[in-house]
Amino acid sequence: MIQSAVENVQVKGVSMTDFTTNIDMNVRMMNEKLRVDRNFDILQRDVLIGGKRTHFYFIDGFVQEETIEKLVQFFYSLKESDIKDIDTFLEVGMPYTEIEKNGHYDEVEKAFLSGQTVMIIDGFDECILIDCRTYPMRSVTEPYKDKVLRGSRDGFVETxxxxxxxxxxxxxxxxxxxxxxxxxxxxxxxxxxxxxxxxxxxxxxxxxxxxxxxxxxxxxxxxxxxxxxxxxxxxxxxxxxxxxxxxxxxxxxxxxxxxxxxxxxxxxxxxxxxxxNVFDIIEEADDFNFSPMIGTYIRLSRFFFTLLTVFLTPVWLLLESNPQWVPEWLKFITISENITVPVILQLFILELAVDGLKLAAVNTPGMLSTPLSILAGIVVGEYAVESGWFNSESLLYMAVVTVGTYSQASFEMGYALKFIRIVNLILVQFFGRIGLLAGAIFAIVLVCFNRTISGKSYIYPVIPFNSQMFKRKILRVRLPHKIKNN
Incomplete structure (x- = not known):
């Protein structure tokens, strides 16, 4: 029967991608394409409005049921003269504002699957799209990652x-x-x-x-x-x-x-x-939620921790490998106990352990987060040192590096710094101070030769240099403003 209907439409020169004035054909096409009989959440409602057969299609969970009920109740009061054509119906018989008429099936299907209600009326070669959709969503709360000490507490959601x-x-x-x-x-x-x-x-x-x-x-x-x-x-x-x-x-x-x-x-x-660019990623909302002096301190502290996360453990490894370079007043930074596991291996294991703890924290239910913290502190802390796997100095410096990594709001930047740090550790282990210099040059080259998606410098306003913008990126300056003269 569907095939015969399609053939009739083709004879009249109308494409099957368009709606026709034959409501039976339009309904069959919708039912077939949307596979209504195989989708429990696609609902169809047939009503009689002003003496004309009307079909509604909507997705359960995507529609405001109260709005649809009120619309259908209003439609029942319409007369045949109110829906003699689609323009008259939209002018006289449609009280809702977010509507659109469309006669192309592909566009109607796209709108329907996004949550809009489809209304097909007998005799109209266009259907009516009613946008009364609603999506399941959580409440607008402060983001889990981008938290601030002071400022707005709302955050984006999934809608x-x-x-x-x-x-x-x-x-x-x-x-x-x-x-x-x-x-x-x-x-x-x-x-x-x-x-x-x-x-x-x-x-x-x-x-x-x-x-x-x-x-x-x-x-x-x-x-x-x-x-x-x-x-x-x-x-x-x-x-x-x-x-x-x-x-x-x-x-x-x-x-x-x-x-x-x-x-x-x-x-x-x-x-x-x-x-x-790199300065935009390091920048955070807290820089502007405080006075310029405090905001500048917070920003400079973040810059310091950024450098610290990259170079702290490689520099310490270099000094540990060459204790004769360490002055007497800095002797406390070297390992005074017996080293059973090579220092470079200790640092690599700790790098992996920190990532493991991150993954465990993400996947641990809230009620078990405290036992996980205690377990991690005891096992990775005290028992790891007593067993001889790690020296206390290795744990201390990796803890400082981890804190510095968490000072970054961007996960991507944190892992970029981690990869640079690992490369520096490898270079220092094999080439000493030349390796540290090579690692620093390698990091600078990666930053300087990186490009934004617009093709501009990744370290603007340093290259090309812009003094005003450089001041704004390094320091927390007052926002530009004008005062009206009354």
Whole structure:
């Protein structure tokens, strides 16, 4: 029967990708394509409105049931003259505002699978899309990772519309734009590109839009990370991150005011900020939540810990291997006990142990986190030293390095510093002070020759040098402002 209907439509010269005025054919096409009989959450409701047969399609869990009930109750009061054609119906018989008419099946299917309600009326060759969807989401709370001592306590969630509202609340400017794209042949994931029109780099914006539009992928399996890998296909050997991720709306809004582009992906509680250099990644919201003096101290402390995480253990290993270089007043930094396991091996084991504890902490239920901490402190601390596996100095310096790593809000930057530190340890072990110098040069080269996604320097404003911007990136200066003269 479906085949005969298709043949009739083809004879009339109408494509099967379009709706027709025959409601039976439209309903059969929807039922067949959506596989209604094989999906328990796809619901269909048949009603009679103004003497015309009407079919509703909606996804259970994606629709505001109270809104649909009120709409259907209103539709029952319509007369036949109110729905003589689709334009009259939308003008007289549709009280809801977020609606759209569409006669192309592919577009209707895409809208339906994203949660919109489809309304098919007999005699209309276009259906009506009612956007009364709602998505399951958690409450807007402070992000687990990007916490602050003072400031806003709200954070992005997994729903794109809610995230857009959090940004719009902070940027009440008509020049602020959020353009929507769809990525993934099967997932059809919503991606929003946000920018302020008079501040953004138009060439970079055009490049980003072209990159997103040209992505051919089946699905964004890991949402924002999958999108990042599709956008940047360069060499992976440089560990320093190309993007800055944030779960804080205030951080994203500040980046937009600086002329950056913010990319939001549906189902991801983090947004991507581009372009990003090394100073942007190290920068945190707490720098601006305090006075300039305190903010400068916090920022400089973070810079210090960044360098400390890279060079503390390699320098200590070099001095431990060459105790004659250590002055008398610094003799306490060397190992005074017997060394049963080579120091370099101790450091490597501890590097791996720290990562193991991170993974264990992530996967440990909240009620067991305290026993895990006690176990880790006793086993990795006291018993590890008494057994002879580790010396107390190795544990101390690795603990300092770990604390310095946690001072970074960016996981990617923390692991980039970790990889540089491991390379330095290997070079120092085999080549001594020449290896330390080579490791430092290697780290500088990786940073200096890295490029942002816009192709600009990764260490701007150092290269090219911009004194005003350099001052702003190193120190916490007052934000530019003007006072109106009344």
């Amino acid at each position: 794109l519309v809610c995230n857009a509202a959090l940004l719009r609340r902070r940027i009440r400017d008509s020049r602020f734009s959020m353009e929507m794209y769809t990525v993934g042949e099967r997932s059809r994931t919503d991606v929003a590109v946000c920018y302020i029109d008079d501040k953004v780099d138009k060439k970079l914006l055009e490049r980003i839009e072209n990159l997103i539009s040209s992505i051919e992928v089946e699905a964004l399996t890991m949402n924002i990370e999958s999108l990042a890998e599709c956008m940047f296909k360069g060499k992976w050997i440089n560990p320093f991150p190309k993007y800055k991720y944030s779960e804080r709306p205030d951080t994203a809004a500040a980046a937009l005011f600086d002329g950056n582009i913010v990319i939001m992906v549906d189902t991801s509680p983090a947004v991507m900020i581009i372009p990003t």
